[in-house]
Amino acid sequence: MPSTPRRPTPTLADATRGRVLFGGDYNPEQWPEETWPEDVRLMKDAGVNSVTLGVFSWARLEPEPGRREFGWLDRVMDLMHEHGVGVVLATPTSSPPPWLGRLHPDTLPRDADGRVEWWGGRQHFSHSSATYRRYAAAITEDLAARYAGHPALTMWHINNEYCTADYGDEAAAAFRRWLRARYGTLDALNSAWGTAFWSQGYDTWDGVLPPRHAHYMNNPGQVLDFRRFTSDMLLECYTAERDIVRRHTPHLPVTTNFMPLFPGQDAWRWAEEEDVVSVDLYPDPRDPLGAQHGALVQDLARSQAGGPWMLMEQAAGPVNWRGVNHPKPRGLNRLWSFQAVARGADAVCYFQWRQSRQGAEKFHSGMVSHAGEEGRTYQEVMRLGGELARIGEHVAGRHSRADIAILHDWHSWWAGDHEGRPSTEADLPTVLHAWHRALWEANLPTDFAHPGHDLSAYRMLVVPQLYLLTDTAIDSLLAHVRDGGTLVCGFLTGIADEQDRVRPGGMDARLRELLGIRTLHEWWPLEAGETAATDGFRGTLWSEEIDATEDASAEAVYRGGELDGLPAVLRRGRAWYVSTLPEPGALRALLTRIAAGAGVPPVLDGLPAGVEAVRRGELLFLLNHGREPVTVRVPGTHVELLGDTAVTGEVALGRHGVAVLRP
Structure with a gap:
């Protein structure tokens, strides 16, 4: 008898149904029930068609161990359905109730100094705690069983902003299990971590710990693997809950929300486990490059999704966690929302619907601010909702792929971020933003890609900084150029292998040959504010003492100082190497020139500034x-x-x- 065909994995399109989703986190448990009908009226006036429920509701749903209080949520779900508002239902597991930590201290995480992170805030759970996982699975199971058939339910949202590291004893035991699975033997572990340095060799697995507070620098290999482990443990928490809700509702998509360019998760791997990629995005309205930061995060989310993605959270006005929290000027909320849609978002949502009157985020804006429906914030939200409804059928599900890809990898970021590196000024986020900014200001469409993925569709690869490169990734870069593509590499690329061993010569030999570098003598990092002059621009952050091969051309040369006359920018065929960070205008001009040579034009020519x-x-x-x-x-x-x-x-x-x- 033939088997029943497996239904394709649900996507964001199953929730949007040809619209742009518009709404945000709704926390009705913070308000008297008589407020709810008023909320629905304002939602309908503003064009809200989706709300996220239950993100921080665990204590309300389970006020004491094993007792469920679903009545209030039943009424909210019914109210939403009655008025045509879909529900993204969250599992509430990011903020366990106080009774869980009080009765089960093993569920509380510990920091690198051994201090307990107590209840009273949020994210106070140990990802490795069997007790936490058991209670999280139980509340998820009951939620999924109760609401699987509810007509308002359109999507599942698991947990919230996974970010917790744990250095406690249960996490230490889980770390050892993870390391055994990765390396097999202590000899392999000692080799991978380079424990011959500083007499760190392990003779028993019981001696292996997370990188807790040490007298001086922690072992870089240990730190790198702990970051890998933490991402994997949090992912296990996500997939455990995801699998529960999928079992009850295989037809509905599942997501969890990333934080923007967050170092704690290997988001490429996480995205593979999500039906919908969603991200929270909060650029500073006073930052003159806030829009560029938004574009970078949006390009990354779209690339992880391979198509439309979800803006799960943004602020309608000010946030509450900066030193000074500025509101958004008139029109900025609308502008940044449309920027997200332009770059692939099929959902534009906020934290949160109604601004809280109590709690830690009472000064964080909502779609309905303390000023109410007459306030500017709600009036702008209402306009935006109407406009998104007008264009929804024209954009939902559409996707455009770029000819340029910026390569980014979390493992490389983690390895290059160790405290013993040549310069803390040349950190990856700074470099990544600078290179993306150059392409953004030139109106050159850009995807992001993992260096180990299929890159054959791109004409031009841009590598701002990939300190750690696997052999597979290097082979991919070589093949790209061999097959006619263009490659542009920034400094500190290809320095280390997968186990953070510095490669002979200070850079992988195959990469040096590709880029036209005969010898990399020394790295010359620059102080904050210091520049290195060349014959075409001024470099910042970094410079290098390199000799070129005979078949490479120096497109820019250092002038003055120790590096006088040495190449700053090298070209060998279709491969380029930039050994410093050119000032913004110079980097933009360089990448525009290289893109033109690769056959990649801007979206439009002659655009006004900004x-x-x-x-x-x-x-x-x-x-x-x-x-x-x-x-x-x-x-x-x-x-x-x-x-x-x-x-x-x-x-x-x-x-x-x-x-x-x-x-």
Whole structure:
């Protein structure tokens, strides 16, 4: 008898159904029940079609061990369905109730100094605790069983912003099991960690611990593996709950929300376990590069998803965790929301719906602020909801792939972040943002990719910094250039192997040959604010003493100082090496030149400063990140969807203005 065909894995499209999801975290348990009908009225007026329920509700759902209080959630679910608002139902396991830590201290994590992280905040759970996992599975099981058939349910949201490391004894035992599975023997572990240095050799597995507080620097191999282990343990927590809800609702997608460019999770691996990639994004409204940070995170989320993704959280106004928390100027919330849609988001959501009156986040904005429905925040949210509804059918499910990929890998980030490195100034996030900024300002569409993935679809690969590269990844870079692609590498790339051993010569020999480097004599890191002059620009953060091979050309040369006359930028065929961080304008000009040579044009030529142009499917998004009105020239005639007007030749954009053009 033939087996029943397995249903394809659900996707974000199963929840969006041809719309852009619009809404946010709704926490009705914080409010009297008579407030709920008013909330629904305001949601409908604002075009809200999705809310996330239950993220921080464990103590309300299980006020004491084993006792369930689902009545209030039943009523909220029914209310949402009655008014056509879909529900993304969360498992509440990111914030265990106080009774769990009180009755089961083993569920509480410990920091590197051995201090307990007590209840009273959130994320106070040990990822390795069998007790925590048992209680988390039980509440997830009961939630899934109760609401699997509820017509309001559209998606599952597991936990929230997984981020907890644990250095306690149960985590130590789990770390040893993880290491045994990875290395097999103590000899292999000692070799991988280089324990011959500082007399650190282990004679028994019982002596192996997490990298707890030490008198001086911790072993880099130990730290690297502990970060890998922590990501894997948190992923186990996620997949355990995911598998429970999938068993009850195999037709519904499951997600958990990443934090933007967060170092604690190998997000490439995590994305493979999600039906929907979702991320929280909170650029500083006072940061002149806030929009570029947003674009980077959005490009990364879209690339992890391989298509549409979900903006799970953003702020409608100020946050509450910066030293000074500024509101968003008029129009900025709308502008940044459309930037996310332009770069692939099929859901635009907030933390949270109604601004809290109590608790740690009462000064964090909501879609409905303390000013209520007459406040500017809600009025802007209402406008945005109407506009997203207007364009939803034109964007939902559409996807555009770039010809340029920035390569990024968490294992490389972890390895390169050790405290004993040549310079703390040249940290990866700083370098990554600088290179992405150059491409963003040049309006060159950019994906992100893992160095070990299939890269054949890209014309140009950009490697701002990959300190650790596996042999497989290096082979992939070599093949890309051999097959006609263009490669641009920044400094501190290919320095170490998978176990953080520095490769002979200070850089992998195959990579040196590809890039035209005969000898890498010394790294010359620069102090904060210090620059290195070349014959074409000024370099920052870093410089290097290198000799070039005879078949490589120096495209820029250091002038003055110890490196006078040595190459700063090398080119060998279609492979480029940049041994410093050029100032922003110079890096933008260099990458624009290289992209043109690779056959990659910008989205539009001649854009005014501060205007971003993004294509998604057949649509062209124009985003004015400036405070002054501008006019943008566009070829041909289009329909501007937000105003439902025809435009020919040029488009006027006001302060923080947005236009969505369809041919």
